[in-house]
Each structure stands twice: as C-alpha cells, then as structure tokens.
Amino acid sequence: MKGPALPGRSYITRSLLRRDTGSASVQGVLAACRRHVAGLSRHPPGAQSPYQRVRWRRRATPLDGSVSGPIRKRSSSGHERCKHRLAPGDSTTHCRSLAPLQVKAMRTMSEFSSRNSKPRGGWDALRQATKVSAMLAGVLGLVGCTPEQQLQLEQDALSSSRAGLTMGGSSLLHRYSFTAGGTDSVSAAHATLEGGATTVNGEVILSGAGAYVNLPITGTLASLQDATFEAWVKWDSASGQTWARIFDFNDGVWNKSLVLTPRNGGFDSGPAVDAPRFSIFSPAISGEEQATSATGFPTGALTHVAVTMDSVARVNRLYIDGMQVAQTTTPTALTPASLGTLANAWLGRSAYSADPFFKGSISEFRVHGAALSSNDLTASYQAGPDTVMAPGTEHVVIDGRTDVAGMAADTTSVYWVEKRTNGQVMKASLSTGRAQVLASGRENPSAVTTDATFVYWVEDDKAIxxxxxxxxxITSLASGLSGIGQLVTDGAELFWTQGGSILHMPVQGGTPAILYTTALAGPLAVDGHHLYWMQPGGTIVKAARPGGPASSLWNSSNATTGIASDGTDLFIAENLSPYDILRLPVGGSQWALAFAVRYGNITSLAVGPNRVAWFDPSLGAILAKGK
Structure with a gap:
C-alpha cells in the first residue's frame, strides 16, 4: 500500500514544514509513513514486523541545543540504529532531516511557578511541536496513513518536545494501608475484610483458614491496558501453601484471572516449581501468560513484591524487594482490560477452591494505572510501605492537539473530541499520556462525556x-436535534444544552425531554445529586436532579469556560489572567483556589476521581493535576 503521488499538494506541505520548523526536508517523514503502512500490510495483526517492539533510549542535549551524539533507539534484537531509520537500508539523513524534533533537555513545568510567567524552554518547544503536529497530520493523511498510524507517528515525532516537561502525574489509583480497616486512601474504593481477617498495627492478618480481603476494584481493572500491582507482605511459611494467592482477580469460574502466588505447583510446563509466579490467563492453563522466578519467595520477613504489565513493550515483569526476578518470555497479548469486568478482586484467596488461603500478613497493597519502571520500584521498595513516592504536580497528559472541542475524565483516562469534518474521538491515559483513537471519520464532534463504561459525544450539533x-x-442514541451545546452524564441519564433549554434522556437512548427552560451562557455540569449551569452575567445555578427547583449557587464571571463536579466540590475554570481553577463546595460556601494554572488559556475542563484536567489551546496540550 503506497500513497499517491501528489506533487502540487505535497510541494506546498514541504514548503510549509521547511518554513515553520527549519527542517531541511519532509521526505523522511513521508517515507517513514509509507514504510510504516507497507510494513503493516506485510505483517498482519499478531505477526512481529520490523516496526514493532521498539524500545526507545533518549540522549538529552544541552539547553543551548548542541548535540553531543546521535539519538538512537534499541531494537528488540539489541542493535542500535538512527531514531528515524524505520526500515533496513535507510540512511541517517532521515534523522538529520528531522533535527528540530531531536530530544532536548528542557526545564520542567515546576520552574514556571509564577502565575504570570512567560513561556520559556519546554513551553516554546511544546508550542512549536503543536504546529509541527498539525502539519504532520496533513502530510501523513496524504500518503494514506490511517488515524491510528498518524497518531503513532505524530507521537514519535513529538516525543522530543516532551523531554523536559513533566509528563504524566501520579499513576496511583488505589492504596490500602490497613491502618483503618480496608480504607482506600486514594479513591475511596474501600475493601471488606472477610472470613475472620483482622487489622493490627497497620497490617491485615490472614490466618490461612478462610481469611481474605475483598477489593471493589473490578471496574478499575477493566479500564487498564497497563498496570502495576505492588504489595508488602509477610509470608509465614511455605508449608502447605502451594498455589496460595497474594492476589487473585478473577471471573468467578477460574476461566479468566490475574494471579500472583508465592509458590507455584508446576502442573504445567512452566519453570521453577515452588517459586513465585505472576500469570494472567484467558482461558485457564492454555491461555496463560506467566512470569516465574527462579528462586523461592522469602518467608518470615516483610517483603516487597510487584508486578508490572506493559502493553506497548508486550511484557509482564515480577519484582521482589526492588529487583526484577522474572518476566514473560514471549510477547504478551492479554491486559487487565482484555479480560472484561471480572467478578472478584481478592487478596489472600484463590478462585480455585482446592487452593489454600494465604497465611501471613499484608501491610500495603497498591494499584497503579501504569507500568512503573525498575527505578520507580527500587525507590518504592527503599521508601517502604508507609511512604508513597511524591506524585507529579501539574503535568502534560498529551500535546500536539489543535481542535479539542470538549473533554471528560474518569479514574484513569481523559477523553476528548477533535472537531472537524473528519473528526476523532480520542482517549489518553492520565498517568502515561498514551493515546488511542476510539473513533475516526466523525462529523464535527463537538462535546463529550463519560461514565467510565461508555463515552458519549455530539456530532454536527444534532446527533448523540x-x-x-x-x-x-458505535451506537446512535439520538438524531434530528438542533444546536446541541454542552453534554454531561451522571451514569443514568444524559443532559445537554440546546438553545435556551436543558434536555435529558436515559443513557440507553430514548425520547429527549425538556428538563429546564432557562437562560444559558456556556458550561454545564452534573454529579450524583445536582445539575449545574451558568447564566448570562456569570451566575452559576444549581438544581437537584431530576428536575428540582433551581437556585443561585455563586456569582462567577463571564470568563468562566468550564465547570465540573466530583460530588463534593464544583471546579470552575476562569479563562482570564491569572487563569485560576477554583474549588467551591457543592453545598455553597466560600470558594478557594484549587490551583493557578501555570500558563495560558483554559477552554475545556474535566474532573475525575483523582485529577482535574484541562485543555490549553495556546500550547495545544491537555494538562492535569491531582486534586
């Protein structure tokens, strides 16, 4: 598959790219995309092509831009090649032709602490990279790249602009310290102690005779492509503990599971009987992907154990006390999300009834929405169970976006729509920034919302x-409407603005009905109890849903471009210097500064359980910060 020869249009694009980026030529990008498309056609899904399983290794350059050596990548075979040399036989001119996109060491966002500071360093590179991305998308479209292929190549090219910026925040989704029963101190997904399990001095005691911990996190697991599970455990003894579980996340019938055992029984052809093993399977036994240590699990001592799942590198790794002890030996295909919504998430209990319960104690259990690095896990082990490594502050989730028309967020991801004739519905991990095209070729998508199970959006201001x-x-829920503005959901119903009315209907679809007729001036928000909207003049109104009386909550300003509620607080974005995001209790009270945005404009705002996210069009970036 090869792109058509379009001399007129491609000449114009090349001229633009030379002028705006200083690049000597765009031919390397064109050739890279053509080779990428050709490579995909030669290597069907499931086969390993020359363009898969690449591990990047960046070499930073000084702030003056001087380059001390070539930027290289390491292929799965261990050989080093020029970063932009995507197929055998290429010359290094591809790397030189993209010199402005080379990795530079740039100042992190923490240096821009002044609310009125001017963009420097990394911000300039980020704004420049946004222009490059917009033109690159056009170039890649000319040569026949699909939106998914375009996204991958755009992100490869933009990786340099991200180098010194804070990318991704804390990936921690759940934390159980067992100092107050089964409390989850991060997401309030509190565990229950079953079968006589008790907590004493910051650890849960598991007797090995029916005691276990039940975690309500199956919804989180169903959303994860990448993950890290880490725990501090003390295993009393290996005696009678073959196939005991540190954790077992399963479908209830032992057909789909994620399992960590300190002692595997070796019923299959896997290695190292009586050693710790992590496995994910669907179906059981024949569909297993495992990482098994060559040495036994410690007994009688507090031990840090962690599992990482990396869907891009296609590898799962097992760590004990900060050191990697095993990894999968063939490319993985399964992820927590690929198993669907499981029935159970247990600590200390197996889905297979013949297996023993874990005998010992657990002092800490954590779930992350990213595959932590070996350095991260070494640092976590050294810090101990009582310390969580400091999360990032304000951070870039994804950059290079130019047409963002609406945003939504859940625990692990941010969703947005890019409004144009050939528009897209997009998703990115809040912790890693890894992006995914959910739907492409959509007609002017203009608003988006999510309930963590489905993502909903508007097209051409008239269909949902x-x-x-x-x-x-994709399911059509409503059509033939007119002038749809904002769209939000509480998980049971959809609400949207349309002219001077607020309408609603069930998330399954149905006949839209008018809920309120009122003067509207922009943002709309909803939580489990109330609906919020803004009237002309900046007044934010609150009404008990469904259809309760409306009352004034707070006098905002006409510069308010976004409101979002997490059920406790209403977050208010003001697109006017000094670009604050405010926090107002939903019951009404004194507002407080949630945080001052470190740079520039805010045109979309979304709030998840752990983070606030917003879009800055001057940077072409979606940013986020922990609440």
Missing part, C-alpha cells in the same frame, strides 16, 4: 452517539 471506553461498536 456512544461507544465503550475501550473501543467497540
């Missing part, structure tokens, strides 16, 4: 669609 958050079939 939905699809699963991890991709799948």
């Amino acid at each position: 669609f939905k699809m699963p958050v991890n991709g799948g079939s």
Whole structure:
C-alpha cells in the first residue's frame, strides 16, 4: 500500500514544514509513513514486523541545543540504529532531516511557578511541536496513513518536545494501608475484610483458614491496558501453601484471572516449581501468560513484591524487594482490560477452591494505572510501605492537539473530541499520556462525556452517539436535534444544552425531554445529586436532579469556560489572567483556589476521581493535576 503521488499538494506541505520548523526536508517523514503502512500490510495483526517492539533510549542535549551524539533507539534484537531509520537500508539523513524534533533537555513545568510567567524552554518547544503536529497530520493523511498510524507517528515525532516537561502525574489509583480497616486512601474504593481477617498495627492478618480481603476494584481493572500491582507482605511459611494467592482477580469460574502466588505447583510446563509466579490467563492453563522466578519467595520477613504489565513493550515483569526476578518470555497479548469486568478482586484467596488461603500478613497493597519502571520500584521498595513516592504536580497528559472541542475524565483516562469534518474521538491515559483513537471519520464532534463504561459525544450539533471506553461498536442514541451545546452524564441519564433549554434522556437512548427552560451562557455540569449551569452575567445555578427547583449557587464571571463536579466540590475554570481553577463546595460556601494554572488559556475542563484536567489551546496540550 503506497500513497499517491501528489506533487502540487505535497510541494506546498514541504514548503510549509521547511518554513515553520527549519527542517531541511519532509521526505523522511513521508517515507517513514509509507514504510510504516507497507510494513503493516506485510505483517498482519499478531505477526512481529520490523516496526514493532521498539524500545526507545533518549540522549538529552544541552539547553543551548548542541548535540553531543546521535539519538538512537534499541531494537528488540539489541542493535542500535538512527531514531528515524524505520526500515533496513535507510540512511541517517532521515534523522538529520528531522533535527528540530531531536530530544532536548528542557526545564520542567515546576520552574514556571509564577502565575504570570512567560513561556520559556519546554513551553516554546511544546508550542512549536503543536504546529509541527498539525502539519504532520496533513502530510501523513496524504500518503494514506490511517488515524491510528498518524497518531503513532505524530507521537514519535513529538516525543522530543516532551523531554523536559513533566509528563504524566501520579499513576496511583488505589492504596490500602490497613491502618483503618480496608480504607482506600486514594479513591475511596474501600475493601471488606472477610472470613475472620483482622487489622493490627497497620497490617491485615490472614490466618490461612478462610481469611481474605475483598477489593471493589473490578471496574478499575477493566479500564487498564497497563498496570502495576505492588504489595508488602509477610509470608509465614511455605508449608502447605502451594498455589496460595497474594492476589487473585478473577471471573468467578477460574476461566479468566490475574494471579500472583508465592509458590507455584508446576502442573504445567512452566519453570521453577515452588517459586513465585505472576500469570494472567484467558482461558485457564492454555491461555496463560506467566512470569516465574527462579528462586523461592522469602518467608518470615516483610517483603516487597510487584508486578508490572506493559502493553506497548508486550511484557509482564515480577519484582521482589526492588529487583526484577522474572518476566514473560514471549510477547504478551492479554491486559487487565482484555479480560472484561471480572467478578472478584481478592487478596489472600484463590478462585480455585482446592487452593489454600494465604497465611501471613499484608501491610500495603497498591494499584497503579501504569507500568512503573525498575527505578520507580527500587525507590518504592527503599521508601517502604508507609511512604508513597511524591506524585507529579501539574503535568502534560498529551500535546500536539489543535481542535479539542470538549473533554471528560474518569479514574484513569481523559477523553476528548477533535472537531472537524473528519473528526476523532480520542482517549489518553492520565498517568502515561498514551493515546488511542476510539473513533475516526466523525462529523464535527463537538462535546463529550463519560461514565467510565461508555463515552458519549455530539456530532454536527444534532446527533448523540456512544461507544465503550475501550473501543467497540458505535451506537446512535439520538438524531434530528438542533444546536446541541454542552453534554454531561451522571451514569443514568444524559443532559445537554440546546438553545435556551436543558434536555435529558436515559443513557440507553430514548425520547429527549425538556428538563429546564432557562437562560444559558456556556458550561454545564452534573454529579450524583445536582445539575449545574451558568447564566448570562456569570451566575452559576444549581438544581437537584431530576428536575428540582433551581437556585443561585455563586456569582462567577463571564470568563468562566468550564465547570465540573466530583460530588463534593464544583471546579470552575476562569479563562482570564491569572487563569485560576477554583474549588467551591457543592453545598455553597466560600470558594478557594484549587490551583493557578501555570500558563495560558483554559477552554475545556474535566474532573475525575483523582485529577482535574484541562485543555490549553495556546500550547495545544491537555494538562492535569491531582486534586
């Protein structure tokens, strides 16, 4: 598959790219995309092509831009090649032709602490990279790249602009310290202690005779492509503990599971009987992907154990006391999300009834929405169970976006729509920034919302669609409407603005009905109890849903461009210097500064359980910060 020869248009694009980026030529990018498309056609899904399983290794350059050596990548075979040399036989001119996109060591966002500071260093590179991305998308479209292929190549090219900026925040989704029963100190997904399990001095005691911990996190697991599970455990003895579980996340019938055992029984052809093993399977036994240590699990001592799942590198790794002890030996295909929504998430209990319960104690259990690095896990082990490594502050989730028309967020991801004739519905991990095209070729998508199960959006201001958050079939919910503005959901109903009215209907679809007729001036928000909107003049109104009386909550300003509620606080974005995001209790009270945005404009705002996210069009970036 090769792109058509379009001398007129491609000449114009090349001229633009030379002028705006200083690049000597765009031919390397064109050739890279053509080779990428050709490579995909030669290597069907499931086969390993020359363009898969690449591990990047960046070499930073000084702030003056001087380059001390070539930027290289390491292929799965261990050989080093020029970063932009995507196929055998290429010359290094491809790397030189993209010199302005080379990695530079840039100041982190923490240096821009002044609310009125001017962009420097990394911000300039980020704004420049946004222009490059916009033109690059056009170039890649000319040569026949699909939106998914364009996204991958755009992100490869933009990786340099991100180098010194804070990318991704804390990936921690759940934390159980067992100092107050089964409290989850991060997401309030509190565990229950079953079968006589008790907490004493910051650890849960598991007797090995029916005691276990039940975690309500199956919804989180169903959303994860990448993950890290880490725990501090003390295993009393290996005696009688073959196939005991540190954790077992399962479908209830032992057909789909994620399992960590300190002592595997070796019933299959796997290595190292009586050693710790992590496995994920669907179906059981024949569909297992495992990482098994060559040495036994410590007994009688507090031990740090962690599992990482990396869907891009296609590898799962097992760590004990900060050191990697095993990894999968063939490319992985399964992720927590690929198993669907499981029935159980247990600590200390197996889904297979013949297996023993874990005998010992657990002092800490954590779930992360990213595959932590070996350095991260070494640092976590050294810090101990009582210390969580400091999360990032304000951070870039993804950059290079130019047409963002609406945003939404859940625990792990941010969703947005890019409004144009051939528009897209997009998703990115809040912790890693890894992006995914959920739907492409959509007609002017203009608003988006999510309930963590489905993502919903508006097209051409007159139709509403939905699809699963991890991709799948698209369902039309409503059509023939007119002038749809904002769209929000509480998980049971959809609410949207349309002219001077607020309408609603069930998330399954149905006949839209008018809920309120009122003067509207922009943002709309909803939580489990109330609906919020802004009237002309900046007054924010609150009404008990569904259809309760409306009352004034707070006098905002006409510069308010976004409101979002997490059920406790209403977050208010003001697109006027000094660009504050405010926090107002939903019951009404004195507002407080949630945080001052470190740079520039805010045109979209979204709030998840752990983070606030917003879009800055001057940077072409979606940013986020922990609440």
